Amino acid sequence: MPDGREVDQTELLGVAKDEERARSLLRALRTLSTGPDPKLREMATGVLRGDLTAEQAFTDPEYTAALFSGADKIRRAGERRTDAEAREAGERFGEWQQVRRTEDEREDQGEGRGTSPSDTDPPATPAQQPAGPWRHSGPGGVGGPGGLGGSRPSGGFGHR
Template sequence: MSNEREIQDQDLMDVAQDEEQAHRLRKALKTLSDNPNVGGKLQEMAREVLSGRIGMKDAIETPRYMDALGDRMNEIRRAAENQTQAEREASREQFAAWQKKEDEKEDKERAERDGPSGNIVTAPRRSGRGGGHRG
């Protein structure tokens, strides 16, 4: 995909409720697209949406993509049901650590995206002497 155009957050505003949700959706699509463990129709869908070849709304309405998502969700549910109590606790701890790291990364990205630029050039301040208009 490196030679292709990649959509931006605002390209997902037709399905997102706000800019933050659009950003998270694009990030999730990127994760699906880049993760070799995803494979199949889900990875194809993510790549198609990210490249702009198909809109997210159209992807949601495409039965083969939604079937693939449903199949993956069932796999996840079955795996969770088969975990021991110790495995569940370890998974919760791993998830909590991952979530904390992701939240910190999101906060940093949001600050960079929404905050003032460090490269703003401003005019020098006027001193009280000699620079004003006189009437």
């Protein structure tokens, strides 16, 4: 941020409800602040700087439309994914989650302060592309959590 100020996860507890979700929201905002969608970049940067509260951002019609549009793209990409691609993505996601948990534990124990490697995607190995757990080699290069791990119900959001 230009003036160096960035909200911390405690400032996001009002919408996140607990520290783990606040940490996740902070990471998501950091990711969105450098992403391809200009409206989401604007929203995330505003929240990170403290110019906009998370409550304001998540109730603004333009920002929520941009969020839902992105979610819809991810959903459609997940529906086009083959079962083999879904299984592979599920495995990568599981590995990524384990790395994230380990880094979170280190951070919780006070080993890491400030920006930690857990705030970004896991380090890429030669066999991986550095696009994080949602990387997808299918159309548009978009992936998402929908359908990870194999078969999924057709249409809608599945069982609740």
